[in-house]
Amino acid sequence: MKRYYCPNPEIGRLGPEESHHCLTVMRQKEGDYCSVFDGKGLELKVKITGTDKKVVHFEKVSQNRTNRSEDVICLAQALTKAKSMDLIIQKATELGVSEIVPLQSDRSIAQVDSESVESKTEKWRQITIDAAKQSGQNWVPSVLTPQKPKAFVDSLPRTAIKIIGSLQSEARPLKKILQETIGATKGPRKVVLMIGPEGDFTPAEIGEARAAGFLPVSLGPIVLRSETAAIYTLSTILYELQS
Known part of the structure:
Protein backbone atom coordinates (compact mmCIF):
# COMPACT_ATOMS: atom_id res chain seq x y z
CA MET A 1 0.00 0.00 0.00
CA THR A 66 3.79 0.85 16.83
CA ASN A 67 5.36 1.13 20.27
CA ARG A 68 8.86 2.50 20.31
CA SER A 69 11.59 0.26 21.66
CA GLU A 70 12.50 0.93 25.27
CA ASP A 71 16.14 0.87 24.17
CA VAL A 72 17.35 4.11 22.60
CA ILE A 73 20.16 4.37 20.06
CA CYS A 74 21.80 7.70 19.29
CA LEU A 75 24.16 7.93 16.31
CA ALA A 76 26.65 10.78 16.59
CA GLN A 77 28.14 10.86 13.11
CA ALA A 78 31.04 13.07 12.10
CA LEU A 79 30.26 15.00 8.93
CA THR A 80 31.31 13.24 5.74
CA LYS A 81 30.95 14.11 2.08
CA ALA A 82 27.35 14.91 1.15
CA LYS A 83 26.37 11.62 -0.52
CA SER A 84 27.96 9.55 2.24
CA MET A 85 26.23 11.56 4.96
CA ASP A 86 22.89 11.20 3.21
CA LEU A 87 23.39 7.43 2.96
CA ILE A 88 24.30 7.13 6.64
CA ILE A 89 21.19 9.06 7.71
CA GLN A 90 18.99 7.00 5.40
CA LYS A 91 20.26 3.65 6.67
CA ALA A 92 20.29 4.74 10.31
CA THR A 93 16.60 5.60 9.96
CA GLU A 94 15.82 2.23 8.38
CA LEU A 95 17.64 0.48 11.23
CA GLY A 96 15.57 2.31 13.83
CA VAL A 97 17.86 4.79 15.59
CA SER A 98 16.10 7.34 17.79
CA GLU A 99 18.43 10.29 17.33
CA ILE A 100 21.07 11.44 14.85
CA VAL A 101 23.63 14.06 15.83
CA PRO A 102 25.97 15.38 13.10
CA LEU A 103 29.40 16.23 14.51
CA GLN A 104 31.78 18.88 13.18
CA SER A 105 35.04 17.04 13.72
CA ASP A 106 38.30 18.83 13.03
CA ARG A 107 39.04 16.19 10.38
CA SER A 108 35.68 16.38 8.63
CA ILE A 109 36.22 17.31 5.00
CA ALA A 110 32.67 18.64 4.87
CA GLN A 111 31.81 21.49 7.21
CA VAL A 112 28.54 23.32 7.76
CA ASP A 113 28.69 27.09 8.20
CA SER A 114 26.17 29.21 10.06
CA GLU A 115 24.46 30.28 6.83
CA SER A 116 23.72 26.74 5.64
CA VAL A 117 23.12 24.92 8.94
CA GLU A 118 19.33 25.26 8.83
CA SER A 119 19.00 24.14 5.21
CA LYS A 120 21.38 21.21 5.75
CA THR A 121 19.58 20.05 8.87
CA GLU A 122 16.20 20.33 7.14
CA LYS A 123 17.55 18.30 4.21
CA TRP A 124 18.70 15.55 6.59
CA ARG A 125 15.32 15.56 8.34
CA GLN A 126 13.61 15.10 4.99
CA ILE A 127 15.89 12.14 4.28
CA THR A 128 14.73 10.50 7.52
CA ILE A 129 11.09 10.98 6.51
CA ASP A 130 11.68 9.54 3.04
CA ALA A 131 13.59 6.58 4.49
CA ALA A 132 10.86 5.86 7.05
CA LYS A 133 8.20 6.14 4.37
CA GLN A 134 9.98 3.67 2.10
CA SER A 135 11.04 1.16 4.74
CA GLY A 136 7.85 0.98 6.80
CA GLN A 137 9.36 2.57 9.89
CA ASN A 138 6.64 4.34 11.87
CA TRP A 139 9.13 6.27 14.02
CA VAL A 140 11.21 9.04 12.47
CA PRO A 141 14.44 9.85 14.34
CA SER A 142 15.18 13.37 15.46
CA VAL A 143 18.08 15.10 13.69
CA LEU A 144 19.93 17.71 15.72
CA THR A 145 21.88 20.61 14.29
CA PRO A 146 25.64 19.94 13.91
CA GLN A 147 27.78 20.44 16.99
CA LYS A 148 31.37 20.01 18.10
CA PRO A 149 32.32 16.60 19.54
CA LYS A 150 33.30 18.00 22.94
CA ALA A 151 30.01 19.84 23.39
CA PHE A 152 28.19 16.65 22.48
CA VAL A 153 30.05 14.26 24.80
CA ASP A 154 29.78 16.69 27.70
CA SER A 155 25.98 16.81 27.32
CA LEU A 156 25.37 13.08 27.79
CA PRO A 157 24.06 11.35 30.92
CA ARG A 158 26.49 9.14 32.79
CA THR A 159 24.14 6.17 32.57
CA ALA A 160 24.35 5.91 28.77
CA ILE A 161 26.39 3.16 27.14
CA LYS A 162 28.94 5.13 25.12
CA ILE A 163 30.93 3.66 22.24
CA ILE A 164 33.32 5.35 19.84
CA GLY A 165 34.80 3.76 16.74
CA SER A 166 38.56 4.12 16.84
CA LEU A 167 41.64 3.22 14.81
CA GLN A 168 43.90 3.57 17.84
CA SER A 169 45.85 0.52 18.98
CA GLU A 170 44.21 0.39 22.42
CA ALA A 171 40.70 0.06 20.96
CA ARG A 172 39.07 -3.23 21.94
CA PRO A 173 36.95 -5.52 19.72
CA LEU A 174 33.36 -4.37 19.29
CA LYS A 175 31.93 -7.77 20.22
CA LYS A 176 33.68 -7.81 23.60
CA ILE A 177 32.64 -4.26 24.44
CA LEU A 178 29.00 -5.00 23.60
CA GLN A 179 29.02 -8.16 25.69
CA GLU A 180 30.40 -6.25 28.67
CA THR A 181 27.95 -3.35 28.34
CA ILE A 182 24.69 -4.21 26.59
CA GLY A 183 25.00 -7.89 27.43
CA ALA A 184 25.48 -7.15 31.13
CA THR A 185 22.55 -4.75 31.58
CA LYS A 186 18.78 -5.11 31.64
CA GLY A 187 15.87 -2.74 31.21
CA PRO A 188 15.77 0.36 29.01
CA ARG A 189 19.22 1.20 27.72
CA LYS A 190 20.56 4.23 25.89
CA VAL A 191 23.42 3.45 23.55
CA VAL A 192 25.41 6.32 22.05
CA LEU A 193 27.62 5.53 19.07
CA MET A 194 30.22 7.98 17.76
CA ILE A 195 31.61 7.37 14.28
CA GLY A 196 34.42 9.50 12.92
CA PRO A 197 35.08 11.08 9.53
CA GLU A 198 37.54 9.97 6.88
CA GLY A 199 40.80 9.63 8.79
CA ASP A 200 39.12 9.11 12.19
CA PHE A 201 38.61 11.59 15.01
CA THR A 202 41.68 13.51 16.15
CA PRO A 203 43.54 12.16 19.21
CA ALA A 204 42.23 15.15 21.18
CA GLU A 205 38.61 14.38 20.23
CA ILE A 206 39.02 10.73 21.18
CA GLY A 207 40.61 11.81 24.47
CA GLU A 208 37.64 14.09 25.22
CA ALA A 209 35.22 11.28 24.43
CA ARG A 210 37.10 8.84 26.66
CA ALA A 211 37.11 11.37 29.49
CA ALA A 212 33.30 11.49 29.13
CA GLY A 213 33.05 7.70 29.46
CA PHE A 214 33.26 6.54 25.84
CA LEU A 215 34.81 3.14 25.18
CA PRO A 216 36.97 2.98 22.02
CA VAL A 217 36.10 -0.01 19.85
CA SER A 218 37.89 -1.63 16.95
CA LEU A 219 35.86 -2.75 13.94
CA GLY A 220 38.48 -5.22 12.77
CA PRO A 221 41.78 -5.16 10.88
CA ILE A 222 40.35 -3.50 7.76
CA VAL A 223 39.87 0.26 7.73
CA LEU A 224 36.21 0.80 6.86
CA ARG A 225 34.73 3.82 5.15
CA SER A 226 32.77 6.02 7.54
CA GLU A 227 29.39 5.01 6.10
CA THR A 228 30.29 1.31 6.25
CA ALA A 229 31.47 1.65 9.84
CA ALA A 230 28.24 3.36 10.89
CA ILE A 231 25.92 0.82 9.26
CA TYR A 232 27.96 -2.18 10.44
CA THR A 233 28.21 -0.99 14.04
CA LEU A 234 24.55 0.03 14.27
CA SER A 235 23.48 -3.37 12.94
CA THR A 236 25.67 -5.14 15.48
CA ILE A 237 24.34 -3.02 18.35
CA LEU A 238 20.74 -3.73 17.31
CA TYR A 239 21.44 -7.44 17.17
CA GLU A 240 22.92 -7.37 20.66
CA LEU A 241 19.99 -5.35 22.04
CA GLN A 242 17.50 -7.82 20.59
CA SER A 243 19.36 -10.93 21.76
Missing part, protein backbone atom coordinates in the same frame (compact mmCIF):
# COMPACT_ATOMS: atom_id res chain seq x y z
CA LYS A 2 1.30 3.44 -0.91
CA ARG A 3 2.46 5.38 2.12
CA TYR A 4 2.65 9.08 2.99
CA TYR A 5 3.93 11.18 5.87
CA CYS A 6 1.55 13.43 7.76
CA PRO A 7 2.73 14.80 11.13
CA ASN A 8 -0.84 15.73 12.13
CA PRO A 9 -3.16 13.13 10.57
CA GLU A 10 -6.12 14.27 12.68
CA ILE A 11 -6.58 17.22 10.28
CA GLY A 12 -7.47 14.78 7.50
CA ARG A 13 -5.25 16.10 4.75
CA LEU A 14 -1.71 15.76 3.43
CA GLY A 15 0.74 18.62 3.22
CA PRO A 16 1.63 20.19 -0.16
CA GLU A 17 4.71 18.04 -0.87
CA GLU A 18 3.06 14.75 0.07
CA SER A 19 -0.10 15.74 -1.83
CA HIS A 20 2.03 16.39 -4.93
CA HIS A 21 3.76 13.03 -4.49
CA CYS A 22 0.42 11.27 -4.05
CA LEU A 23 -1.34 12.85 -7.02
CA THR A 24 1.42 13.53 -9.53
CA VAL A 25 4.04 10.86 -8.84
CA MET A 26 1.94 7.97 -7.52
CA ARG A 27 -1.13 9.04 -9.56
CA GLN A 28 -3.62 8.25 -6.83
CA LYS A 29 -7.14 9.63 -7.01
CA GLU A 30 -10.32 10.06 -5.02
CA GLY A 31 -11.60 6.72 -3.74
CA ASP A 32 -8.13 5.13 -3.54
CA TYR A 33 -6.74 3.73 -0.31
CA CYS A 34 -3.31 4.46 1.11
CA SER A 35 -1.37 4.54 4.37
CA VAL A 36 -0.52 7.66 6.38
CA PHE A 37 1.97 7.77 9.27
CA ASP A 38 2.89 10.55 11.67
CA GLY A 39 6.51 9.59 12.45
CA LYS A 40 5.62 9.06 16.12
CA GLY A 41 4.31 5.51 15.91
CA LEU A 42 0.83 6.05 14.47
CA GLU A 43 -0.12 4.62 11.09
CA LEU A 44 -3.55 4.98 9.49
CA LYS A 45 -5.18 3.18 6.62
CA VAL A 46 -7.14 5.94 4.88
CA LYS A 47 -9.43 6.55 1.94
CA ILE A 48 -8.82 9.56 -0.28
CA THR A 49 -12.02 11.61 -0.20
CA GLY A 50 -11.02 14.59 -2.30
CA THR A 51 -8.23 16.56 -3.96
CA ASP A 52 -9.30 20.16 -3.46
CA LYS A 53 -6.77 22.64 -4.88
CA LYS A 54 -4.15 19.90 -5.27
CA VAL A 55 -4.39 18.99 -1.57
CA VAL A 56 -5.26 15.39 -0.71
CA HIS A 57 -8.07 14.97 1.82
CA PHE A 58 -8.65 11.63 3.50
CA GLU A 59 -10.74 9.81 6.08
CA LYS A 60 -9.53 7.15 8.50
CA VAL A 61 -10.47 3.54 7.84
CA SER A 62 -8.35 1.90 10.54
CA GLN A 63 -5.27 2.61 12.60
CA ASN A 64 -2.26 0.85 14.08
CA ARG A 65 0.20 2.08 16.69
